[in-house]
Amino acid sequence: MFKTIRNNWKKSVFAVCAVTYGSNWLYNRYQSNLIRKFYCEQAAKIGAQPCPTMTRLHRVAVLLNGSANNGKAKSIYDKTIYPLLHLTGLDARVYRLDAFKTKDELDELLSKKIEPDQLNALVIIGGDGTLSQLSPYLYESNILENLPICLVPIGERTIFARSLFPLTSQKKLHDDLHLLCESVFALFNGTIVRKPLLKISLANEQPM
16 A cells, blocks of 8 residues: 555645545535524524514615625625525615616616615625725715615625624634624624724824
């Protein structure tokens, strides 16, 4: 056996690397599924709570940037976020931001199509770039600026969202999954935090 490995050491090294990578992938997938299962069970408990007769479900508009995180945002939403929104019983209506290419189209979406006067909250799914894109509309609309915003961080840069949910200082697979789920649950058990979207820093003046 050792002679075979010695004579085919390149193949042996490749096999060891492949097995190690596969084992890590399976372990991460198993842990991720456990996390999703836990949060789905919690969401189901919220959805099972009795509601008064004829009470309208809390309606939220989900603004999803499908191009965030190198185009993986839609897949992440379908696998992790949608089940939670569905199980909690929210009347969640999804709008793909990346489907609107011009300023006029985006303006019509946010002022008319989402029916802002009928909403209880906004759910923004994307990174810092998505939030920057929407910020002018949030400031200009008297209705949108007063709506609670639930920010679900999916993107390469999620500094703003991580300042609201400081679960981890490092970007790791399981930390990110916890962060996504906790941000959704902030719709129910979180407190409204007023935080400026824009920060201006002046450079220190040089001494004369």
